[in-house]
Amino acid sequence: MASTKRRASRLSPEKRTADILVAARAVFAERGYNDMVMSEIAERAGVVEGSIYRYFRNKRDLMFRMAEAWFEEMIEDDAATLAAIEGTRNRLRFIIHRHLRSIHQQPDMSRLVFQHLRPEPDYRDTRLFALNRAYTARVSEVVAAGMKAGEIRSGLSPTLVRDVIFGSIEHRTWAFLRNEGDYDVDGLADQVLDLVWRGLEAPREAASTQEILGRIEALLSDRAPS
Amino acid sequence: MASTKRRASRLSPEKRTADILVAARAVFAERGYNDMVMSEIAERAGVVEGSIYRYFRNKRDLMFRMAEAWFEEMIEDDAATLAAIEGTRNRLRFIIHRHLRSIHQQPDMSRLVFQHLRPEPDYRDTRLFALNRAYTARVSEVVAAGMKAGEIRSGLSPTLVRDVIFGSIEHRTWAFLRNEGDYDVDGLADQVLDLVWRGLEAPREAASTQEILGRIEALLSDRAPS
Amino acid sequence: MASTKRRASRLSPEKRTADILVAARAVFAERGYNDMVMSEIAERAGVVEGSIYRYFRNKRDLMFRMAEAWFEEMIEDDAATLAAIEGTRNRLRFIIHRHLRSIHQQPDMSRLVFQHLRPEPDYRDTRLFALNRAYTARVSEVVAAGMKAGEIRSGLSPTLVRDVIFGSIEHRTWAFLRNEGDYDVDGLADQVLDLVWRGLEAPREAASTQEILGRIEALLSDRAPS
Amino acid sequence: MASTKRRASRLSPEKRTADILVAARAVFAERGYNDMVMSEIAERAGVVEGSIYRYFRNKRDLMFRMAEAWFEEMIEDDAATLAAIEGTRNRLRFIIHRHLRSIHQQPDMSRLVFQHLRPEPDYRDTRLFALNRAYTARVSEVVAAGMKAGEIRSGLSPTLVRDVIFGSIEHRTWAFLRNEGDYDVDGLADQVLDLVWRGLEAPREAASTQEILGRIEALLSDRAPS
DNA sequence: AATGAATGAGGATTCATTCAT
DNA sequence: TATGAATGAATCCTCATTCAT
Structure with missing residues (x-):
């Protein structure tokens, strides 16, 4: 033989x-996650198990690298799009929508990150952490810019806004990640944005009132009999 | 012998x-979580390993029961307090503060629930789910009541508010749960409340309108025809 | 089926x-040593692999316990015999002979102890160490007793004698343990004893002097004047 | 490119x-020994793993060659010194002292030889064996010469003396090689030599007695009355 | 001669859970 | 009801060595 x-x-x-x-x-x-065994990965990759360890320190490393690749794709994909969007509100909507879509399309990967990778003790020393930070930092940046432009009220912590947005989304989508029902990406994005935006936007009320009064006064005085 | x-x-x-x-x-x-072995639990409880299985279906069940006990304590403790608090905003602040305090005081238990129990596939059929739902439902209830009372703008989804609040808090405290740094319960509670409340509160346009009408009337009467 | x-x-x-x-x-x-796998041990013992670990912390522990059992047998077997032997020289011969015989009969076990167990970093904290010490201490004890009795010259370190005896034997028998040739237990015991004993025994100068005087007197009386 | x-x-x-x-x-x-990996050796040597195998059959071969180099150095260093030393006792002391010093200065290398290389099954076919034999043969040679010169009693096996000396030393120094405490090279050399020398030296007592008696008898018979 | 990617065998260990006593 | 001995599945990882380039 x-x-x-x-x-x-x-x-x-x-x-x-x-x-x-x-x-x-x-x-x-x-x-x-639980039934992902190295031998099957090797077989599919057309190599021997041992060869995997030439390129990845261990299984944990491999999983992190998997997630990192995912994040890199997302960040790269979004860069151009985000640059083309104008207005703080629109940009936030894009980010919110994007995150909801990512979870919707890649529930396994999301669960991997949320449940297994992010809670790891040394997650902070990880490249995934850096990527995730870059991914979420887009919110902080947009918020900071919006603040400067006067669209967003000052005194807010941009990182808190970041946590509110991503936290809300992830809390909302846990059921979906447990395979319990579905959600509507567009509708949910609008709902979240609406709620958050109200919390952020600079108060316009006072200014409008003044403006209204001013214009009424102007009108009336114009009409004053000669 | x-x-x-x-x-x-x-x-x-x-x-x-x-x-x-x-x-x-x-x-x-x-x-x-990882090094919690049944044999040690048995030893401490003064029983033999096998005996645990007379009272708990399995380890998973035991963990759920542990967490359930925790939730029951919290819910019970809070009931009277919450009943005594007046005003939607104050009640929300209490709930936010409470959750931040729970995580701060019981990081292990929090991690257990967030990371290990809640993501379980059949979490929804669990008593812990019911308890957790009761725990978080307080937000929805307060919000619904506030809406009725006109303190909170209508059209909002109370459960979305719930997700925003708990999601924000949990996202914000992940680093702490990974033993990376600490947080200030009071300060953070105020920040979260501030942000969320702005997103919730009913617009005070009615008041402005009154003001506008009053001033218009005043202006007009000044110009009364002679 | x-x-x-x-x-x-x-x-x-x-x-x-x-x-x-x-x-x-x-x-x-x-x-x-190298091809001793746990699964085969389990099979032979009529248990499952996992069961071994209820009784032995790990493979290393199992090996130590194996060797300990061997030492216990030897020490126990010898106790009565040694008590019955009189004379320092005879007792030493017994111990030397015994060690040579042990190695000869249990070369695997000897190799295990000499090559693998004794060099372990924490060997000293081991029960095997204690047993081995008891086993070899018999030399020190016999030497100390012989010193007291005047059979062995004073000023010697009993533990050095111990090292000389066991070291000599083990160095001599390495080839045998490598499966290179055999050795004659009895003959080698005598040789080792001879060499060592000369190094130990008290000088008999007093006796020679007596002899000299006796013979001088004899000579002189022969020549008594007629 | x-x-x-x-x-x-x-x-x-x-x-x-x-x-x-x-x-x-x-x-x-x-x-x-355990953590010495080929890849690191290659890196340090400025070559690639595979290249090592052009110069050394395998890792085992490399280790033997390492030890051989060590022995060669020692043997060469000693040759001149030993030639300059006179007297059987002095020469033995040098060899004993030398071995104790080698172990003291190169415990790792000693452990390698004693624990890993010497017990190998085909050690006897090794160049290291030949070198080690040359190294230890110096004892046998000195003993044989001493025997011829009458300094050492006849009937002894020179190779047994070799085993006694090296075995004693190695048994004595095991604890040190396990990193348990230290030893005094000079003092220990003297102790070992003392013990061994007594076992070796030609008995002078008996001979002297004969000589004394002979001379007395001669004297007396000369004086016999005619 | 050098490279360095690929090989591939191989076994100890854990611990939740069961069930005969 | 309690005991606690027995189960048994399941897999990651190392690293000396080879050989196509």
């Missing part, structure tokens, strides 16, 4: 790493 | 259950 | 421990 | 071998 063993072709580390990540993501999508 | 073994004294099931829960909570506090 | 699984009968911990030790020793004898 | 990779400069095999040996020894000194 001839041995059918064949050495995997010699690939560049980048290609091999990418292959393994793709395989890992596929296995993860199919099996979920 | 006399056996020197001593049988555990026969206790009432309630007492036994309580003992085990106390032991479990102690072990959990000391060892954390 | 009927399942043929059967629970192992419930045994006393002592019996079970002994069974596992016996199995371990058998596997060790057959396979040697 | 120009490759920026730099090929290791082409060195003479002797130099490469030496470099790798130096690197191996450094890694071994830092990491110890």
Whole structure:
């Protein structure tokens, strides 16, 4: 019986790493967090288990890298879009909508990050942390800019706004992530935005009243009999 | 040959259950989620491993019961207090403050619920779910009441408000739960409340309108025809 | 297909421990240090792998316990014999002979102790260390007693004598433990004893002097004047 | 596309071998036996893992070569010294002292040889064996010479003396090699020598007595009356 | 001669849960 | 009701060595 063993072709580390990540993501999508075993990933990637460890320190590292790749895609995809959107409110809506959409499209990956990776003790030293921070920092930045432009009332903590937005969304979508029902991305985005925006926007009431009065007075005095 | 073994004294099931829960909570506090092993709980509770299974279906059940006990305490403690507080804003502040305080005082238990219990697939069929729902429903109720009273603008989803509040708080406190830094319960409660309240409160346009009408009348009467 | 699984009968911990030790020793004898796998030990002992870990912390512990059992047997066996032997020289010979015989009969076990267990970093905190110390201390004790009795010259360090005896034997028998040739227990015991004893025994100068005087007197009386 | 990779400069095999040996020894000194990995050796030697295998059959071979280099140094260093020492006792003391000093200065290397290399099954076919034999043979040679010169009693086995000396020393120094305490090279050398020498030296008592008696008898018979 | 990517075997260990006594 | 001995599944990781380039 001839041995059918064949050495995997010699690939560049980048290609091999990418292959393994793709395989890992596929296995993860199919099996979920608990049943994602290294041997299956190796098999799919067309390498031997041991080879995975040349490119990834361990399983935990592999999972982080998986999530990092996901974040990188998202951040890159959004950059151009966000740059093209004008107005604080519109930009916030985009970010909110985007997050709701990400969760909706990639519930497994979301669960991975929310439940398993983010709570890790040394998460803060992670590249994923940096990426996630960049991802959420967009809110803080938009808020800070809006504040400068007078669209958002001053005195607010931009990072608190960030936590309100992402926290709200994630709390709202837990049921979906547990496979309990669905949600409407567009509608929910509007609801969240509405609520948050009210909390943020600079008070216009006082100014309008003055304006109204001023214009009425102006009108009346114009009409004054000569 | 006399056996020197001593049988555990026969206790009432309630007492036994309580003992085990106390032991479990102690072990959990000391060892954390991953290193909480049944044998140590049994030892502390003064029973044998197998006996735990007479009172708890399995470890998962035991953990849920632990968390349920925690929630029951909180809900009960708060009932009277909340009843004594008047005003929608004040009541919301209490609930926000309360949640921030719970997390601050019981980080382990919070992590257990947020990270391990709530994401469970059949969490929804759980008594913990019901308790948690009762715990968070207080927000929805207060909001609904505030809406009726005209303090809160209509058209809002009370459950969305609930998600905004608890989501914000939990997102904000993740770092703390990872043992990264601390937070100021009072200060944070005020910040969150401020932001949320702005998003909720009914517009005071009615008042401005009155003012506008009054001043118009005044102006017009000044110009009364001679 | 009927399942043929059967629970192992419930045994006393002592019996079970002994069974596992016996199995371990058998596997060790057959396979040697490197190929002694837990699964085979379990199989032979009639238990499941996991059960071994109820009685032994880990494989290392199991190996130590194996060696300890061996030492206990030896020490116990010898106690009566040694008590019955009179004379420092005879007692030393017994100990030397005994050690040579142990190595000869249990080369695997000897190798285990010499090569793998004794060099362990925390060997000193081990029960095996205590037993080994008791085993070798017999030399120190006999030497100390012999010194008191004047059979052995004073000023010697009994523990050094211990090291000389056991060190010599072990150095001499390394080749045998590597499966290179054999050795003659009796003959080697005599050789070692001879060499060591010369190093130990008190000088008999007093006796020679007596002899000299006696013979001089004899000579002189022969020549008595007629 | 120009490759920026730099090929290791082409060195003479002797130099490469030496470099790798130096690197191996450094890694071994830092990491110890268990954590000495080929990749680190390669890195230090400025070559790639695979290249090591051009110069050394395998890791085992590399370790043996490491130890061999050590022995060669020692043997060479000692040759002149030993030639300059006169007297059997003095020469033995030098050898004993030397061995104690070697262990004291190179505990890692000693442990390597004693624990890992010497017990190997085919150690006897090794160059290290030959070197070690040469190293220890100095004892046998000195003993044989001393026997011829009448300083050492006849009937002894020179190789047994060798085993006594090296065995004593190694048994005595095990604790030190386990990092438990230290020892005094000079003092211990004297103690060992004292004990061993007594076991070796030719008995002068008996001979002297004979001599004394003979001379007395001769004297007396000369004086016999005619 | 050098590279370095790929190989691949191999086993200890944990602990929730069960069930015969 | 209590006991506690027995179960048993399930997998990550290392690293010396090879060999195509």
